[in-house]
Amino acid sequence: MTREDILDLFAERGVKVTPQRLEVAAILLEKPQHLSADQIIDRLRGSGSRVSKATVYNTLNLFGERGIAREVKVDPIRRIYDSTRGHHYHFFNVDTGELQDIPADDLELGRQPDLPEGTEPLGVDIVIRVKNRRN
Amino acid sequence: MTREDILDLFAERGVKVTPQRLEVAAILLEKPQHLSADQIIDRLRGSGSRVSKATVYNTLNLFGERGIAREVKVDPIRRIYDSTRGHHYHFFNVDTGELQDIPADDLELGRQPDLPEGTEPLGVDIVIRVKNRRN
DNA sequence: ATGATGCTTAGACGAAGTCTAACGCCGCCC
DNA sequence: GGGCGGCGTTAGACTTCGTCTAAGCATCAT
Numbered sequence: 001m002t003r004e005d006i007l008d009l010f011a012e013r014g015v016k017v018t019p020q021r022l023e024v025a026a027i028l029l030e031k032p033q034h035l036s037a038d039q040i041i042d043r044l045r046g047s048g049s050r051v052s053k054a055t056v057y058n059t060l061n062l063f064g065e066r067g068i069a070r071e072v073k074v075d076p077i078r079r080i081y082d083s084t085r086g087h088h089y090h091f092f093n094v095d096t097g098e099l100q101d102i103p104a105d106d107l108e109l110g111r112q113p114d115l116p117e118g119t120e121p122l123g124v125d126i127v128i129r130v131k132n133r134r135n
Numbered sequence: 136m137t138r139e140d141i142l143d144l145f146a147e148r149g150v151k152v153t154p155q156r157l158e159v160a161a162i163l164l165e166k167p168q169h170l171s172a173d174q175i176i177d178r179l180r181g182s183g184s185r186v187s188k189a190t191v192y193n194t195l196n197l198f199g200e201r202g203i204a205r206e207v208k209v210d211p212i213r214r215i216y217d218s219t220r221g222h223h224y225h226f227f228n229v230d231t232g233e234l235q236d237i238p239a240d241d242l243e244l245g246r247q248p249d250l251p252e253g254t255e256p257l258g259v260d261i262v263i264r265v266k267n268r269r270n
Numbered sequence: 271a272t273g274a275t276g277c278t279t280a281g282a283c284g285a286a287g288t289c290t291a292a293c294g295c296c297g298c299c300c
Numbered sequence: 301g302g303g304c305g306g307c308g309t310t311a312g313a314c315t316t317c318g319t320c321t322a323a324g325c326a327t328c329a330t
Contacts, residue, residue: 016276016277018277020277021277038316050279052278052279052280053280054319057317057318057319058277058278073208073211073262075208076213077317078211078317091251094257102248106246107245107247108245109242109243109244110242110243110244110245111242112263113237113241113242115226118268119226119265119266119268120268122229122264122266123263123264124263125260125262125263126260126261127259128247128256128258129260131255132253132255151307151308172286173285185310189289189310190308190309192288193309212286213285213287214286
């Protein structure tokens, strides 16, 4: 994703542009990937950036709210952000901790249950847990 | 779930019986419900029990491993344990934090994607996120 | 300039869970 | 029956991840 794309995305989602937000976006949105806040901080530090921890967390929360990145819930131990914004699901390899996208088209949801009284849908999270096959 | 049922379940899953494990099981497995470690500790304390925090966490981890309870991943902030063991899914109300079971029969999975190379399936977690309907 | 607003920062803080070292209990063996 | 080994439990220290706080800055409008 180019700098231009990122600026467009910010505008589209009503996110004010700041140098720090651009730095975080440049790392996370570079390519389809799954990163934790910590990994992003490491990469920032690695490239000599001095964006503070608080700003990285604030930014990731903001990106999550505005649909600029997606928070994946698999591992209660750390929050993972997914740079792929579209409708899709995940494989989670419990042996390696690896996370892999499943395009929406590859998984069909048949019958869906009635929602609880007085609620409306927000989305469906699906995680297929797998492990390495031994031998 | 009666004390007898719990003892049977422990035996079936190869879990040694201790007074502390029975206390935790009695609370969690009493009825279909979703509890955090903290809630379980509160209830233990409320009924005058002195089981330590470390033991509650150890026990819940053990229950999770042995399929005596199920860890539900919805909220990265805290781990939730589900007393319903069978195959089922969840509604998660983001407004109330409420978690509700979806019987496996109410949700059909159509086409499923091929698993990643060299892996075998462990299970499928599905969470339908909902919010309260305004007005 | 002045003030208002909102972003960023370092570091303190908080919550949830794990770890450590000591202790207790129980079964086993001689 | 006394000693031993292993497992479970315990209190509290500790770790980790994330949030909060208070101060400092930038930007904008007047």
